[in-house]
Amino acid sequence: MKSSSLRRSLLPGLIVLLFTLATQWAVSADNKNPNKFNRLMVPMSERNPPPVEDGIHDPENFGTALLQTPRESFSALPRAPSGNNVNWTKALENGDINPRYDRDDAEAKPIVMDLNIVREVKGSMPDVVYPHKQHTEWLDCANCHPAIFIPQKGANQISMAQILLGEACGICHGKVAFPVSECRRCHSKPKTGAQKVSK
Amino acid sequence: MKHLIKYRLRQVALSFSLVMLAGAWSGGLLYAEFGDVVINNYSDDAGMRPVIFPHWFHRIRYRCKVCHGDLGFQFKAGGNEINMLKIIDGEYCGACHNGEIAWAVENCDVCHSAKPGTPTQVHMSTLQKLIAPVDKAQGKQK
Numbered sequence: 158m159k160s161s162s163l164r165r166s167l168l169p170g171l172i173v174l175l176f177t178l179a180t181q182w183a184v185s186a187d188n189k190n191p192n193k194f195n196r197l198m199v200p201m202s203e204r205n206p207p208p209v210e211d212g213i214h215d216p217e218n219f220g221t222a223l224l225q226t227p228r229e230s231f232s233a234l235p236r237a238p239s240g241n242n243v244n245w246t247k248a249l250e251n252g253d254i255n256p257r258y259d260r261d262d263a264e265a266k267p268i269v270m271d272l273n274i275v276r277e278v279k280g281s282m283p284d285v286v287y288p289h290k291q292h293t294e295w296l297d298c299a300n301c302h303p304a305i306f307i308p309q310k311g312a313n314q315i316s317m318a319q320i321l322l323g324e325a326c327g328i329c330h331g332k333v334a335f336p337v338s339e340c341r342r343c344h345s346k347p348k349t350g351a352q353k354v355s356k
Numbered sequence: 357m358k359h360l361i362k363y364r365l366r367q368v369a370l371s372f373s374l375v376m377l378a379g380a381w382s383g384g385l386l387y388a389e390f391g392d393v394v395i396n397n398y399s400d401d402a403g404m405r406p407v408i409f410p411h412w413f414h415r416i417r418y419r420c421k422v423c424h425g426d427l428g429f430q431f432k433a434g435g436n437e438i439n440m441l442k443i444i445d446g447e448y449c450g451a452c453h454n455g456e457i458a459w460a461v462e463n464c465d466v467c468h469s470a471k472p473g474t475p476t477q478v479h480m481s482t483l484q485k486l487i488a489p490v491d492k493a494q495g496k497q498k
Contacts, residue, residue, distance in 0.1 A: 211388035213470055220465030227389045240390045241412050256419045297425040321482050328431045331482030333391035333411045
């Protein structure tokens with residue numbers, strides 16, 4: 158009599174427990190699930206993890222614990238949907254960061270060139286506007302010219318396949334600068350009516 | 357009867373903790389920071405942990421031009437033949453990591469901090485995202 162009432166009182170608890178087990182099992186099997194919603198999408202809570210948890214730093218290593226965590230550092234910077242989840246261009250424009258242009262001279266100013274290059278794009282994507290301004294804030298002319306881009310109109314054939322494989326724009330974009338998934342940051346000039354007709 | 361329930365409870369508790377453990381183990385798909393460069397040209401062979409260069413930390417303090425223009429770093433992971441001799445002579449990392457501008461070379465394990473065997477790579481790069489079966493937790497790249 159006593160044991161059956163005990164069993165009855167245990168039953169709801171057991172159901173809850175089984176449910177928890179089932180969800181736990183689903184979570185643990187998540188990585189292997191071929192129908193997972195999106196294996197590349199990292200939830201916000203898992204982005205910019207501290208070095209001890211990031212999967213490539215060795216947690217056994219004493220120095221790992223000394224490193225600043227990106228999350229702490231980025232908390233004061235404007236956000237972006239991909240890459241470091243930081244909009245570095247905006248951070249620089251806003252003055253949130255003030256990186257040196259010279260190792261020793263804190264006052265050295267970059268040689269900024271304000272020149273937009275419009276690259277007409279085959280197909281339906283908007284044309285690419287390449288802004289020299291934002292690039293020369295960070296880089297020197299010699300970083301790109303002439304080794305990566307010949308400074309002459311029409312001299313550079315660039316394809317998305319090249320970029321994805323880490324050539325041309327892809328030498329930086331997709332590695333340290335914002336990745337190609339942010340299409341419209343480059344493909345930003347809608348095609349005119351005349352262009353649409355001629356195609 | 358009572359000890360049968362106890363036995364079952366113990367069984368359930370055991371399987372529950374096992375499942376939790378499995379969850380903790382396989383749920384740990386983690387990602388280092390976008391742009392972190394692992395350099396393992398010589399480290400593994402020399403019995404040191406590979407180096408992880410955090411791009412994000414450095415770009416907050418210096419523009420690209422300082423290292424990629426003035427200091428001669430190529431835009432390629434592992435493309436610079438950096439060794440400790442060059443660093444102590446003030447080349448590459450040693451241009452700043454000299455105890456004057458940034459902390460000096462004797463803090464070995466602040467740079468040499470990757471899991472042993474991690475290959476040279478730009479972490480989270482587009483290339484890594486193109487390849488489906490990359491074991492990100494291990495940082496392996498094909």
